[in-house]
Amino acid sequence: MKLMLRPLLFHLLLFCATQTFGVKIQSVPEVISEGLIETELEKTVSLVCHETQVDEELVWLRNGAVVNLKEGNKNGQSSVCVKPIYDDNGATFTCHLKKNATVTASVTLNVTYHPQLSGSEEVAVEEEAELVLQCDIWANPPVSSVSWTLNGSIVDLTAGGFLLTNDAFTSQLTAKDVEKTLHEGTYQCSATSPKFGDYSKQFSVTVTENTFKFPLMPMVAGLVVVCLTVLLAVFSRWKRIKKCCK
Numbered sequence: 001m002k003l004m005l006r007p008l009l010f011h012l013l014l015f016c017a018t019q020t021f022g023v024k025i026q027s028v029p030e031v032i033s034e035g036l037i038e039t040e041l042e043k044t045v046s047l048v049c050h051e052t053q054v055d056e057e058l059v060w061l062r063n064g065a066v067v068n069l070k071e072g073n074k075n076g077q078s079s080v081c082v083k084p085i086y087d088d089n090g091a092t093f094t095c096h097l098k099k100n101a102t103v104t105a106s107v108t109l110n111v112t113y114h115p116q117l118s119g120s121e122e123v124a125v126e127e128e129a130e131l132v133l134q135c136d137i138w139a140n141p142p143v144s145s146v147s148w149t150l151n152g153s154i155v156d157l158t159a160g161g162f163l164l165t166n167d168a169f170t171s172q173l174t175a176k177d178v179e180k181t182l183h184e185g186t187y188q189c190s191a192t193s194p195k196f197g198d199y200s201k202q203f204s205v206t207v208t209e210n211t212f213k214f215p216l217m218p219m220v221a222g223l224v225v226v227c228l229t230v231l232l233a234v235f236s237r238w239k240r241i242k243k244c245c246k
């Protein structure tokens with residue numbers, strides 16, 4: 001008990017020495033710099049707001065919106081736990097005295113996550129059609145590089161007539177006018193995260209024969225026109241036909 005009390009007392013003394021009036025946030029994991037806390041998806045962050053002197057009611061805000069607190073978690077000291085989701089990246093948590101919002105402290109979360117790339121997907125594409133392969137490379141910190149391979153070698157963009165486009169969210173490889181000899185095989189996209197390492201996803205692409213497409217729509221349209229013409233013809237001669245039948 002004594003051993004545990006000693007550091008606590010020491011911290012309390014420090015508080016009193018450096019700050020006479022105010023609120024302070026302690027967190028696990030600790031703030032690294034400029035009020036920034038680095039954590040990962042689903043990795044719980046615990047924030048405790050301490051008052052340095054009076055036993056006043058405290059208020060917590062997340063991006064300016066009040067956080068509901070239970071009774072007994074408001075006066076003198078108040079804690080909140082955050083299990084971060086993507087949306088918590090960049091979220092600011094602020095604690096202030098209820099009766100004086102200028103007595104305040106805040107921290108901001110830096111939620112890191114790796115690109116969601118794994119497993120493999122079967123892709124079938126018809127000859128002469130368009131092949132589109134997409135990889136989700138969104139990550140924090142952003143990925144430092146993305147590469148595509150076909151059967152284990154870097155995709156030759158010009159030889160295969162490929163187009164490669166990347167933005168912060170997706171890397172997309174497309175080929176118009178697919179040919180079996182050029183485009184069938186195992187593709188893999190790999191993204192490197194400076195924090196989490198390499199992630200990749202595979203695509204097994206098979207190129208199928210160009211099936212004969214029955215021209216259904218033009219046929220239907222043609223039939224409709226023929227029927228309408230016949231109907232109109234019959235209708236315009238209805239009277240005459242009637243007469244004939246009499």
Ligand SMILES: *[C@@H]1O[C@H](CO)[C@@H](O)[C@H](O)[C@H]1NC(C)=O
Nearest residue numbers: 021022097099100101102103
């Ligand atoms: C709120 O706190 C600030 C800083 O301690 C102080 O200057 C100010 O007078 C307080 N305002 C009220 C209404 O108590």
Ligand SMILES: *[C@@H]1O[C@H](CO)[C@@H](O)[C@H](O)[C@H]1NC(C)=O
Nearest residue numbers: 036038110111112140141195
């Ligand atoms: C968040 O943490 C990552 C990993 O350390 C870092 O690269 C990135 O710059 C941080 N983001 C901000 C906004 O500080």
Ligand SMILES: *[C@@H]1O[C@H](CO)[C@@H](O)[C@H](O)[C@H]1NC(C)=O
Nearest residue numbers: 150151181182183184185186
């Ligand atoms: C990739 O490998 C498969 C299986 O060995 C082969 O059938 C295919 O032709 C190869 N693709 C290319 C573009 O070389």
